[in-house]
Amino acid sequence: MSTPILLQVESLSRSFGKFQALSDVSLEIPRGRLCALIGPNGAGKTTFYNVVSGRYRPTRGRVFFEGRDITGVPPHKLVKLGLLRSFQITNIFPALTVLENVLAPLAVMHGMSFAFWRSLSSQQKLVEEALTILERLGLAGQSHREVSTLAYGDKRLIEIAIVLACRPRLVLLDEPTAGMNPEETERMIRLIHELAAHSEITFFVTEHDMKVVFSVAQTIFVLNQGRLLAQGTPEEIRANPAVRQAYLGGSLDAERA
Amino acid sequence: MLSVRELHAYYGDSHVLQGVSLEVGSGEIVCLLGRNGAGKSTTLKGILGVVPPRSGGVFFNGVEITGRPVYESVRLGLALVPEDRRIFAGLSVQENLEVAALPARPGQKAWTLERIYDTFPLLSRLKHRKGGNLSGGEQQMLAIARALVGNPLLLLLDEPCEGLAPVIVEELGRVIADIKQEIPILLSEQNARFALTLSDRGYVIDKGVIRFEGTRRELLENREVQSRYLSV
Amino acid sequence: MRIRRAGSLWIVASTAFLAAAPFFLSTYWILILTEILTMSLFAMSFNLLFGYTGLLSFGQAGIFGAGGYLAVLSLLHGPSSLWGAFAAALAGSALISLVIGWFCVRRDEIYFAILTLGFGMMLFTVAHNWRSLTGGSDGLGGFTLPPLDLFVWRGSLADPRHFYFLVLAVALIGAILLYRMVNSPFGLMLRSIRENTQRLSFVGADVRAVRLCAFVVAGTLAGIAGVLFAFFNRIASPEMLHWAFSGKAVLMTILGGSGVLLGPAVGAAIFFVLEHVITAYTTNWMVFLGAILIVLVLAFPRGVLGSLLDLVQRYRGRPRS
Amino acid sequence: MEAFFANLLNGLSWGMLLFLISMGLTTVFGVMGVLNFAHGSLFMLGAYLCLQFVRWTGSFWIGLILGPPLVAALSVLIERFLLRPLYGRDVSLQLLLTFGLMLFLDDGVRLIWGAAYHVVNPPEVLSGSVALFSRSYPLYRLFLVILGPIVGIGLWAFFTYTLWGKLLRAAATDRQMAEIVGVRVPVLFTAVFAFGAWLAAVGGALAAPHQSVGPAMGERIIIESFIVVVIGGMGSFPGAFVGALVLGLLHSFGTTFFPQLQMALPYILLAVILLIRPRGLFGAES
Amino acid sequence: ADKPVKIGFAYIMSGPFATYGQFAKQGAELAIDELNAKGGILGRKVESFFEDTAGKPDVGIRVIRKHVFENGADVVMGLDSSGVAAAVAPVMMELKTPLLVTHAATPDVTGSKCNRYTFRVSLNINQNIAMASAIAADMKSKIWTTAGPDYSFGHQSWEYFQQYLARKKPDAVFLPQAEVAFSPAATTDFSSYITKIMNSKAEGVLISLWGGNLIDFVRQAADMGFFDGKRDILMTLGAATEVLYALKDKMPTGIWVGTRYWFLANDTPVNQAFVEAFSKRYNVYPSYNAHGAYAAVKAYAAAAEKVKSVEKEKIVEGLRGLSLELPVGKITIRPEDHQAITDGAWGVTAADPNYPIRILKPIRKFSGAEITPPVAETGCKMN
């Protein structure tokens, strides 16, 4: 294999009481490959993310990141390793400004969590880095607004900005374009492509917007009722009758139109 | 049925709605289109009074409801499905529906729990699960169902297909079309394509101002509006 | 920028006032000011946890009192040295807050509040029941304050004015320390924790360690304030460790404005002046204090100083940054 | 054995009194998210009003029945005019407001009834004692032991099974959304607050024949009820029940077995429980 | 025509123990009115200031300082809580103002913390316990336990009781610390303490609870059959009027109770006049705390007349060794430790149709000399 495996998941299961939200899911994500996870509502996508990102413990199975067993490793340690996630439900620091929302993770990354004798505003390097990220997302103009006053779509972008600030190697994006308009969605797709091409970041995306999925993903995994239903290139998935039946329905034709 | 006149609303100092006027007649689906941050949600919230408008008037079936408590407008027959769903996390699916149930008006075909479960078979399977544990899409279903059991005369739907799988969106389209037979709907959407397949008429809002108003055909045909305000 | 300049002007002016106060105020008012400053330091330490980190600690008095007891114990049983007493209290309260904090920072919100209350009350019980060491409910007094030795100048702390200057100096140092801290990357961590603890841990911050650090800093400052308090009253008493005393810090902080660094100081001043004025007229002063509190809460929801700053900002027509 | 049963009964009766008081606190917190510092003062007011009715009519039952509704009526005003402006604002403001209220009420009763201690006698049927395990045991305490669970189960069933209970829980999770589905939240909140106050006052009236009535009653009970509510799990009835029982038993057995630790015992219990179960015994994990 | 004489009082005027401040205020005002009616002190009117200590040491010190620096008090009086008194007494050396303690009973203020400016005109723990132990010595009980408040007052009462009784009755046995019943101040349910005592093998019980605690204890104990006559009971502050008024006929009869001042213990004209004036004015019989404040004012006036001055240092000299006749009897302020040698009385509770409350019958009186420990025992080193 030319591309080493970044994330490897081995027969992962998770149940809530009697309910089996994930059963026996195994998959591999090679470095640098854009992958997507799709599946009907309640298929277990978010649960899968929660388990991989250390928020939930799996009931069974293991997760390897760059060859290391990270099963049950707490989230903040995973971040140090370079495994990040965004949240389906917007999860940011509401009363802080846009800039501060990015500065906070940057300060963590630079090991300055405990730097209490330095003045924050004099940390030129930090601020510049933050502004660069905001620039990339088109938020630089709003850097001094409190994020709680932003529109929903912009809040979603903050979510991404926070993730980027953490210098990730693998990013799990949970419905990154939900709530965005087509233009912004377009920008998001471009952003993902651009980041994937020019940085060391590998993206793993869940989406219900098939346009995004098919234009972004090189490999698609389909989850259904907690099980891996199919995996393959977009063409293979599109052609897969089981997937069409369980998930896509007639929408593809609509998308093509 | 619903008529909104010159609505102005603020968040703190920011003037978010700058005189929005619109109408919804019985038996129609009217969509409110606009990119994000345009003020769609705020309009819907302003109609109900969740965000109290500073000036302007909202009339429902000829009665002015501006400035009334939210629950009064709801009891008069308005219902809102908020964009962030806001399911009661600690209550089971069934309980979520029970607390929202209001008696049907005479002559109305009542939305009973049975009818809800028939319409949304998914929910009937999840009856006893806690609302907070539902997946995003399941919650969206529940949010719509919860609005329906209030037996509204008019439904305000805020971006209902966000986060739904394509099959479910299709399904939802059918449900909305069904509901429309009985209940007029004001539908806020960014996804103009989805909205326009369902609606009879539409408004386009941008920066808190209604920029365009027209029938489905007019909206579909007006390239300028589409590119300027909807970025289609 | 203009707001900042006006703000610093105010701060310089009030510092000048405080420094000059002993030359024109009566002894009694100097004593009151001394108490206000002591409580300000205590409440500001509390505010680092509450206003900036979102942690409501009801056990702050426990550490405050422990500081006081440690200083008095070191005077009674150790060398009669002022700085020695401060050092003992500093080390002791840092250690105690480290231990208590280690348990408490694992919990949030009301659970944190009640847990700190529990630990504070355990310390209270120690002070109250270990009669051979702490003098039990009567407290630990009967020490003489060593003179203040500043190498160039030596003076007796029995003089209320000298004591006042000591307290003023310590309180100022504390305030400057806190100011630097809340405006540092560490301060940003604290505010991020207040806003969204879980999110911060998802970007790799060790939230517990940051909180623990804040807890220890706040505890140490509280301990120092406790020393000043015990020295001022010439006694360390169990009341200092009781949750009701933490309640005072909470009250002053919210009264003055919890999101603002100097809010607690303003709150402390209001509280003492109110108490002074009301008790002059009635023995039922709690009825009035209660009523005034209610009115203040309704009229100044962001605390007196907080609401005033908001007003100024609104007047200047600038958004909060 | 005999000593064991005596301690058991002592613990149970104190626990049940705590339970009655804590229920109101936990309801108000659970539904409205308001941590009511003045709850103890409402408890005290219940005792004072009972005392007043006993003075006027000589009947404890009249005091028990008529006193609490008056306290509830007062708290309707409190909710309507003092608390309501603070909803949606920082929780600490409610804390401060109810704290102010506590100062006001605690000192206020002194203006009306004076600072002296007062004594209320238990009603005729419940005075005296019964022989239990070769000891005499006060009837009134047994009455409390039996009353507690009855009230508790009633309330629990109310919250779990009735529509009202569900509405309350819905409003508790999302006040605004409850309004959007047509719940008359302001009225509901007023009712809940008044109900909590009524429970506190009932506790106060029931406590009056058991302890002296004085201005400090509320202050003494409030922290213990906080502890009960927290170790049980905020907003949980079964939690408050178990919490109160545990605290009551700890009190009675602790007196015998750990007299030196007496004062710290509730706090040690609290710390241990919260460190093992972060949300209390019956608290929902979040 | 001269400046008035200013007396600063510091009592608990708010919160749970506000009763005590109120009683004291009544006594003080009565005394001051009597003085002013006769032309004041050295021809100068007497003015009073009342401040609330809230029972907290820091507040106590603040209000004492306020009296001295702000109100310009010539003398300060009062203090209910031992903790407050212990905190305030040493500070008087800095304030150089005489302090007359009227209620707090801790031995320390005229013991290890005694100083030039601090005096006490009321009975302290030792004196009260000396009476208790004298009575206990005559009882048949050999094994003793205690029910007391779990703070210094309760513990000290018990310690002195053991010490004094052992002297008088060498074969007395005292239950170990783990078996006696000390209850925290906030206790309202005493059942487990009562059970604990009833389950112990003790035959005699020293009860040093007071105020609301004592009321709760007595009521609950009565219901639990504690007063069944099977044990000897001594209540050190059972004869306080606030307790008797609250309990009325719920106070069991036949129990030995003590207090700091009992209004029927003394039939001197001074006492009769005091009781009559007091009950006429306030409609209740005077409590010990009312008497304490009354006594302090009278003692101060006597000292001022003696040295013909209200100057603070002179007053201190005047108070030392002062003897005067008070309602409680003749007291002498011992110059060595500034503790008043004052007579005491204990008695057995009894019902009397002429009184709304239980009274003491018979009464056993003790002379001050007999119950006051020698100066050497107090640990006082006067400076």
Ligand SMILES: Nc1ncnc2c1ncn2[C@@H]1O[C@H](COP(=O)(O)OP(=O)(O)OP(=O)(O)O)[C@@H](O)[C@H]1O
């Ligand atoms: N904590 C929980 N307890 C019980 N059931 C849960 C819990 N979390 C999730 N579930 C259930 O597990 C299933 C999978 O949920 P998940 O959130 O992973 O779905 P999803 O694939 O992300 O769906 P969507 O696309 O709608 O967001 C759902 O049926 C959900 O109700």
Ligand SMILES: Nc1ncnc2c1ncn2[C@@H]1O[C@H](COP(=O)(O)OP(=O)(O)OP(=O)(O)O)[C@@H](O)[C@H]1O
């Ligand atoms: N709570 C709030 N406080 C302050 N400003 C707000 C708040 N909520 C929304 N806004 C602002 O109001 C404007 C309109 O927001 P609104 O939510 O109505 O937009 P929308 O059209 O629904 O957008 P979206 O498609 O993203 O949901 C936005 O600019 C947003 O920044």
Ligand SMILES: [Mg+2]
């Ligand atoms: Mg999901």
Ligand SMILES: [Mg+2]
């Ligand atoms: Mg919206």
